[in-house]
Amino acid sequence: MVEKIKMSCIVVHKYDAEKAIRVLRKHGLLATDFKVMRCKDVVKIPTIKPLTKNVKIAFNNEDISFKETVDYFERKSIVKTYKDLVKNIPKEAMDKLPSSYDIVGEAILIRIPEEAMNYAQIIGEALLRFHKNIKGVYAVTGETYGEERLTPLKLIAGNNVEKTVYVEHGVKFVVNIGKTYINPSLSFEHHRIAEEVSDGEKILDMFCGIGGFSLTIACRKKAEICAADINPYAIKSLISSLKINKLKGTIYPILGDSAYVFSKFFNKTFDRVIMNLPGNAYRFLKYACRVLSGNGGIIHYYRFAEAINEVIFEFLRLISSFRSVVKILYIRKVIEVSPRKRLYVIDAYVM
Numbered sequence: 001m002v003e004k005i006k007m008s009c010i011v012v013h014k015y016d017a018e019k020a021i022r023v024l025r026k027h028g029l030l031a032t033d034f035k036v037m038r039c040k041d042v043v044k045i046p047t048i049k050p051l052t053k054n055v056k057i058a059f060n061n062e063d064i065s066f067k068e069t070v071d072y073f074e075r076k077s078i079v080k081t082y083k084d085l086v087k088n089i090p091k092e093a094m095d096k097l098p099s100s101y102d103i104v105g106e107a108i109l110i111r112i113p114e115e116a117m118n119y120a121q122i123i124g125e126a127l128l129r130f131h132k133n134i135k136g137v138y139a140v141t142g143e144t145y146g147e148e149r150l151t152p153l154k155l156i157a158g159n160n161v162e163k164t165v166y167v168e169h170g171v172k173f174v175v176n177i178g179k180t181y182i183n184p185s186l187s188f189e190h191h192r193i194a195e196e197v198s199d200g201e202k203i204l205d206m207f208c209g210i211g212g213f214s215l216t217i218a219c220r221k222k223a224e225i226c227a228a229d230i231n232p233y234a235i236k237s238l239i240s241s242l243k244i245n246k247l248k249g250t251i252y253p254i255l256g257d258s259a260y261v262f263s264k265f266f267n268k269t270f271d272r273v274i275m276n277l278p279g280n281a282y283r284f285l286k287y288a289c290r291v292l293s294g295n296g297g298i299i300h301y302y303r304f305a306e307a308i309n310e311v312i313f314e315f316l317r318l319i320s321s322f323r324s325v326v327k328i329l330y331i332r333k334v335i336e337v338s339p340r341k342r343l344y345v346i347d348a349y350v351m
């Protein structure tokens, strides 16, 4: 049974209702949290108090005939987040519902805590109703795994979204949900690096994934970018994305192991090397140094750690074996992965 509240209101002909609502709203008398009632040719409009003299004059000026009365009105249901659409789950589960999730094109990826996992379908359906353009909702069921850094996913509502287009700062990415690495939290970092690049640079994106850095740079700068990844789905996505973006620069997508391909064939070639493989970047630093221009260039070194000092010492210790001059240009925490794990980046000029 829907609860109704006794309110003062006015009754007007349905043809005058819009005008009357406008006048009431202008004078701050419209009870905006309550639904108006329609009955045959009349409309009852709830007000927060009886009409003032000024409003009555305004109605007369607008030729609106009205009658003042009282009636019972239903509250409007206010849906601010998907949580307002989640019904019939226990309070303990309700309290654990996540407030944030990733929207990747027509898919949503959400981390549901264990306490609420039994209600995953209800949660997924609420998200589908809240976001009208979403086709499928996936629960993230574990940590990113393997060399290809894939996220384990389970479809909890809607349909499987095989391919979708995800947009970041105006750059379009074709994404194969579940088959490539994707992390919308990196969007600022993609943009930041693209802003650092100058026209004419030769860049190596050693672990390009679907091209987060490469495409963002190529959309903004006339750079030449070699973009490599071992995941064929990532390279296929990147190739598809090349066709749907307007590029200033050029991207050469390469399927293969960065350690092998570049260090063998591209000695001292690049002005900038992007090393976004945070679990393993240290293993590839010698290859990055091998391909970086002999006149010096920039390395973006991404690493997971609890504190930034660990990353700085590791970077300096390793790089000193390969190059003699190192200047750290910038250091930043990119994202908080968990309470004891952060993603950091060091931008360093290396000669």
Ligand SMILES: C[S@@+](CC[C@H](N)C(=O)[O-])C[C@H]1O[C@@H](n2cnc3c(N)ncnc32)[C@H](O)[C@@H]1O
Binding pocket: 147, 148, 149, 181, 182, 183, 186, 206, 207, 208, 209, 210, 211, 212, 213, 228, 229, 230, 231, 234, 256, 257, 258, 259, 276, 277, 278
């Ligand atoms: C963290 S993801 C990169 C994400 C991407 N840079 C972005 O910003 O969206 C790391 C990527 O490195 C790739 N990868 C792992 N080992 C590799 C290797 N030896 N050579 C090339 N790519 C590799 C994985 O397949 C994965 O797509």
